[in-house]
Amino acid sequence: MRLNDSAKTAFAGLRHSKTRSLLTMLGIIIGISSVILLMSIGQSAQNLILDQVKGVGSNLIFIIPGGDGGSRNAAPASSMGVIIKTLVARDIDALKREVSVESALPEVRGQAKASTDINDKTVTYSGVTGDYFVARNLLPISGYPFSKADVDSYSRVAVIGKKIAADLFGARNPLGRTVRLKDINFRVVGVLDTAGYGPLGIDQDNAIFIPVTVAQKLMLGINYYNIVTVQAKDVYDISFTENRVINVLRQNHKITDPTKDDFMVRTQADALDLLSSITTIMTLFLAAIASISLVVGGIGIMNIMLVSVVERTKEIGLRKAVGASNRDIMEQFLIESIMLTFVGGLLGIIVGAVLDVIAYFILVNFTTIGWTFSLPISSILLAVGVSTFIGVIFGLYPARQAAIKNPIDSLRYE
Amino acid sequence: MIEVRNLKKIYADEESQTKALDGVSFAIKKGEFVAIMGPSGSGKSTLMHILSYMDRPSSGQYTFLGRQINELSDHDLAHIRNENMGFVFQAFNLLSSSTVYENVELPLIYSAVSPGSRRPLVEDAIASVGLVDKTYVSAGKLSGGQKQRVAIARALVNNPDVIFADEPTGNLDSVSGAQVMEIFEKLNASGRTVILVTHETYTAQFANRLIRLRDGKIEVDEPITNRRKTSEEFFK
Numbered sequence: 001m002r003l004n005d006s007a008k009t010a011f012a013g014l015r016h017s018k019t020r021s022l023l024t025m026l027g028i029i030i031g032i033s034s035v036i037l038l039m040s041i042g043q044s045a046q047n048l049i050l051d052q053v054k055g056v057g058s059n060l061i062f063i064i065p066g067g068d069g070g071s072r073n074a075a076p077a078s079s080m081g082v083i084i085k086t087l088v089a090r091d092i093d094a095l096k097r098e099v100s101v102e103s104a105l106p107e108v109r110g111q112a113k114a115s116t117d118i119n120d121k122t123v124t125y126s127g128v129t130g131d132y133f134v135a136r137n138l139l140p141i142s143g144y145p146f147s148k149a150d151v152d153s154y155s156r157v158a159v160i161g162k163k164i165a166a167d168l169f170g171a172r173n174p175l176g177r178t179v180r181l182k183d184i185n186f187r188v189v190g191v192l193d194t195a196g197y198g199p200l201g202i203d204q205d206n207a208i209f210i211p212v213t214v215a216q217k218l219m220l221g222i223n224y225y226n227i228v229t230v231q232a233k234d235v236y237d238i239s240f241t242e243n244r245v246i247n248v249l250r251q252n253h254k255i256t257d258p259t260k261d262d263f264m265v266r267t268q269a270d271a272l273d274l275l276s277s278i279t280t281i282m283t284l285f286l287a288a289i290a291s292i293s294l295v296v297g298g299i300g301i302m303n304i305m306l307v308s309v310v311e312r313t314k315e316i317g318l319r320k321a322v323g324a325s326n327r328d329i330m331e332q333f334l335i336e337s338i339m340l341t342f343v344g345g346l347l348g349i350i351v352g353a354v355l356d357v358i359a360y361f362i363l364v365n366f367t368t369i370g371w372t373f374s375l376p377i378s379s380i381l382l383a384v385g386v387s388t389f390i391g392v393i394f395g396l397y398p399a400r401q402a403a404i405k406n407p408i409d410s411l412r413y414e
Numbered sequence: 415m416i417e418v419r420n421l422k423k424i425y426a427d428e429e430s431q432t433k434a435l436d437g438v439s440f441a442i443k444k445g446e447f448v449a450i451m452g453p454s455g456s457g458k459s460t461l462m463h464i465l466s467y468m469d470r471p472s473s474g475q476y477t478f479l480g481r482q483i484n485e486l487s488d489h490d491l492a493h494i495r496n497e498n499m500g501f502v503f504q505a506f507n508l509l510s511s512s513t514v515y516e517n518v519e520l521p522l523i524y525s526a527v528s529p530g531s532r533r534p535l536v537e538d539a540i541a542s543v544g545l546v547d548k549t550y551v552s553a554g555k556l557s558g559g560q561k562q563r564v565a566i567a568r569a570l571v572n573n574p575d576v577i578f579a580d581e582p583t584g585n586l587d588s589v590s591g592a593q594v595m596e597i598f599e600k601l602n603a604s605g606r607t608v609i610l611v612t613h614e615t616y617t618a619q620f621a622n623r624l625i626r627l628r629d630g631k632i633e634v635d636e637p638i639t640n641r642r643k644t645s646e647e648f649f650k
Contacts, residue, residue, distance in 0.1 A: 002523070002529070004529070005523040005529070009523070012511075012512065012516075016511050314507065315509060317507075318507045318509075318520075319520070319524070320468075320492065321466075321468060321495065321501050321507075322495065322496060322501065322520055322521040322524065322568070323492050323493065323495045323496020323497070323521055323524040323525065323572075324492065324496075324524045325488075325489050325492040325493070325524075326488065326489075326492075327489075328524055407468045408463050408468050408469055411503065411505075411507065
């Protein structure tokens with residue numbers, strides 16, 4: 001039997017029960033469209049995250065307290081609740097003195113309730129030095145950033161993000177007014193322009209920046225830093241600066257065995273690698289969940305094809321009587337199930353793409369997230385491949401059941 | 415053309431054995447019109463199934479066009495059914511949602527005939543049973559007699575050496591039955607071998623040879639002398 005005839009016969013079989021064919025396809029349509037949608041959203045989310053991290057600059061080196069035992073992918077000690085106190089002001093001085101860097105910015109972070117006369121809100125505050133704002137290019141739209149003198153003299157001043165300013169002060173001008181953090185009154189000296197996310201994911205528009213000395217001594221009661229961000233000079237290779245930083249810190253901390261480092265040094269590239277592998281895994285995970293519905297759809301196909309084989313027993317008997325071989329019958333039913341899943345796959349791609357566009361419009365128009373549209377070709381190829389494969393796998397058993405039928409018994413079947 | 419020697423078919427289950435055919439021997443030459451008769455359970459359907467390559471004998475020899483059934487694979491049998499045999503069933507067995515054209519074309523899609531040269535064959539076959547005006551009508555919408563004529567056209571389309579008809583008038587009224595028998599009569603007159611299974615003596619009398627079975631054995635095998643003609647019955 002020619003493939004053309006097999007396809008025509010299979011198509012006629014499906015056309016004969018249109019509603020049933022469509023309902024059977026529904027499982028595949030839903031499965032494929034979810035795979036497409038989730039992979040596309042995963043891809044867009046990955047682009048978003050990576051773009052934001054890249055936006056911070058590629059010449060940053062982060063120093064995090066706690067050793068990694070030599071592993072590049074170790075989690076920071078602080079993430080496991082271990083407090084390491086070894087990263088202190090002395091280290092910053094040494095870095096500035098001995099490594100030629102653009103800047104070395106120590107930072108401590110905490111969370112507290114910020115309150116004003118009219119509102120209060122839990123915020124993340126950052127204790128930073130005066131050169132932080134210049135190095136990070138964080139420009140106030142009103143007021144001025146605090147200075148080294150403010151930091152050295154434990155001034156209770158604050159520079160606040162644009163959004164938190166609106167939340168805490170409403171329409172009033174925050175400059176010169178007081179914001180209360182942990183029972184300490186800070187005078188707002190500057191409001192930042194919209195800045196988005198900073199390195200390591202801090203939302204700078206919702207942050208309150210106070211002098212690092214005040215944060216350490218009055219807010220947290222510590223003398224160490226949570227993180228130090230070093231900006232390498234562009235003239236030097238980043239790995240050269242990275243190595244210099246490591247050597248200076250080891251010297252300062254009197255460490256001779258590199259596996260006993262009490263700090264970790266990470267570059268922006270490391271962060272990108274890690275984020276990209278995390279988001280890829282997330283995307284695949286989403287796709288894997290969506291594929292469960294594909295398997296369910298496939299079982300639906302198998303079920304309907306088995307019913308169809310029984311219903312058409314007489315037809316099978318007749319076809320065999322007039323000369324169809326087992327292979328011809330097998331081919332006919334296999335092509336029917338592949339047609340179902342292939343067409344279902346194509347419809348699923350269209351539905352998935354439409355949902356993807358809708359999701360894009362909703363996210364762009366109703367949120368401030370810098371969402372980008374993506375519809376990965378890989379997801380489309382995967383969808384077509386997987387749906388056809390499901391047609392073969394779940395069509396094989398019913399097709400075989402049809403093929404091995406005995407012509408006499410089939411013709412007599414009522 | 416057909417040679418059967420000591421053919422046996424035994425259906426066995428755990429408790430008993432049923433001898434559907436118990437040593438049947440005969441030969442059929444090209445151009446014969448043979449009626450196989452017998453009461454139910456006599457083995458006539460079993461014999462028909464074996465002769466038409468839809469079943470295999472338990473023992474004995476069956477040679478069709480010089481080829482022994484025991485030497486052929488299932489695939490070969492399907493191929494020979496397609497090329498050399500035509501089938502007409504009591505229940506018509508048409509694809510009711512397909513058109514007359516598609517039904518008649520069916521054997522050709524399993525044959526070596528190229529799609530381009532099928533149309534004249536199909537149209538000729540439909541014309542030979544007088545249903546040209548129904549060519550593109552769904553088979554389900556036809557009357558019983560018309561359905562059986564479509565089935566005959568389908569049996570003819572491959573230009574087979576032999577046509578097997580299993581109770582072809584069993585579901586038809588007498589006028590339609592006579593029309594169907596007239597077609598068989600004409601086919602046989604043009605030299606085609608026809609093998610007809612029936613339990614109606616009336617229908618059997620259109621044949622020129624009668625094989626009567628009883629309990630799996632041949633009881634009678636004789637020429638029909640006073641052969642009936644449809645023209646004498648209905649078309650005087």
